[in-house]
Amino acid sequence: xxxxxxxxxxxxxxxxxxxxxxxxxxxxxxxxxxxxxxxxxxxxxxxxxxxxxxxxxxxxxxxxxxxxxxxxxxxxxxxxxxxxxxxxxxxxxxxxxxxxxxxxxxxxxxxxxx
Amino acid sequence: xxxxxxxxxxxxxxxxxxxxxxxxxxxxxxxxxxxxxxxxxxxxxxxxxxxxxxxxxxxxxxxxxxxxxxxxxxxxxxxxxxxxxxxxxxxxxxxxxxxxxxxxxxxxxxxxxxxxx
Numbered sequence: 001x002x003x004x005x006x007x008x009x010x011x012x013x014x015x016x017x018x019x020x021x022x023x024x025x026x027x028x029x030x031x032x033x034x035x036x037x038x039x040x041x042x043x044x045x046x047x048x049x050x051x052x053x054x055x056x057x058x059x060x061x062x063x064x065x066x067x068x069x070x071x072x073x074x075x076x077x078x079x080x081x082x083x084x085x086x087x088x089x090x091x092x093x094x095x096x097x098x099x100x101x102x103x104x105x106x107x108x109x110x111x112x113x114x
Numbered sequence: 115x116x117x118x119x120x121x122x123x124x125x126x127x128x129x130x131x132x133x134x135x136x137x138x139x140x141x142x143x144x145x146x147x148x149x150x151x152x153x154x155x156x157x158x159x160x161x162x163x164x165x166x167x168x169x170x171x172x173x174x175x176x177x178x179x180x181x182x183x184x185x186x187x188x189x190x191x192x193x194x195x196x197x198x199x200x201x202x203x204x205x206x207x208x209x210x211x212x213x214x215x216x217x218x219x220x221x222x223x224x225x226x227x228x229x230x231x
Contacts, residue, residue, distance in 0.1 A: 004156075031218075033219070033220070035222075041224075041225075042204065042222045042223060042224050042225055043157075043204070043222040045219055045220075045221060048219055088156055088157070090156075090157075093159075100145065100208050100218045100220065101147075101159055101162065101172065102147075102157075102159065102220060103159075103173075104149075104156035104157040104158070105156055106154060106155060106156045107156050
């Protein structure tokens with residue numbers, strides 16, 4: 001059974017600092033996604049990572065994937081208040097399948113303090 | 115926003131009553147999904163559909179049924195609502211080049227907040 005763990009669950013950081021959110025998963029998967037959710041809102045897609053060594057960057061966020069270690073990281077550079085949100089990673093639960101069932105981590109609540 | 119709407123957006127109901135949530139999409143996507151979101155659990159898949167009249171269970175399907183009689187609508191029914199089904203429900207669609215394409219991304223609707231008293 002595929003399990004996805006994120007840590008930390010809560011992250012309070014100061015503006016201008018760097019930090020990393022970790023996403024570990026328990027069985028082989030060929031796709032990993034990162035989403036952002038603002039309070040009371042829906043999920044917004046941030047990154048799709050498809051292969052070992054994949055790295056994607058958007059603004060102050062950079063995501064990477066190591067399929068051998070079953071680990072993805074979301075790195076935040078020089079945090080700003082607007083990045084405050086909950087971040088989820090999700091892994092496809094049926095390797096090689098067409099149904100694309102996602103297994104989500106529990107989320108990391110990021111609070112950026114001025 | 116991938117053309118996804120959910121209705122109702124908020125609902126309060128009583129234990130034992132039937133409830134139906136609707137997901138509507140305008141872009142003819144084949145795959146649709148229902149998730150629930152609860153604190154400490156992230157999102158969990160309830161049911162999904164891979165075409166008209168084609169549905170299958172997800173990881174938390176007990177107490178829920180679904181129907182898809184048209185491509186654009188995916189209905190989630192709680193036959194007899196219980197307090198444990200108080201949650202936020204999200205519908206999602208999958209965009210992708212083809213069924214077996216590696217690049218298949220899910221986009222989510224605005225959500226329905228359901229409270230069962």
